[in-house]
Amino acid sequence: MSAHSEVLISGQTGERVTILRVTAIGPEGWFDAEVEVQCDGWRGKFGASFMQGELSRFARELRILHEQLNGGAILAPLEPNLELSVAGDGKGSCSTTTIARSPRESPEHAKFQP
Numbered sequence: 001m002s003a004h005s006e007v008l009i010s011g012q013t014g015e016r017v018t019i020l021r022v023t024a025i026g027p028e029g030w031f032d033a034e035v036e037v038q039c040d041g042w043r044g045k046f047g048a049s050f051m052q053g054e055l056s057r058f059a060r061e062l063r064i065l066h067e068q069l070n071g072g073a074i075l076a077p078l079e080p081n082l083e084l085s086v087a088g089d090g091k092g093s094c095s096t097t098t099i100a101r102s103p104r105e106s107p108e109h110a111k112f113q114p
Contacts, residue, residue: 009084017038017082019055020035030050030051032047034048035081035082039098046100046102048077048082049081051077054078069089069092070089073086074086081101082098082100084098
């Protein structure tokens with residue numbers, strides 16, 4: 001994945017989460033990203049850090065969910081600025097939960113379940 005790769009997860013009614021990688025992987029395996037979350041009339045953008053492998057693990061889980069239509073995929077990185085959970089109902093529909101948090105020292109967060 002290049003230093004400016006992008007991950008886009010979107011729904012049918014315009015809700016989306018975009019993760020734009022803005023740095024290369026550092027020597028300890030971390031990279032910085034810009035995250036944008038949009039749901040209904042709300043939109044937010046913030047910085048986040050991910051450990052190498054966290055997004056690709058989530059992508060593998062999403063591929064399995066897409067193939068089997070049942071089960072789930074969870075992004076729960078070590079730095080908990082962004083958490084995503086996708087669950088399939090076995091019939092082709094999915095429910096999602098997105099939690100966007102301020103830095104660790106702040107309890108502020110936003111939770112979306114479109």
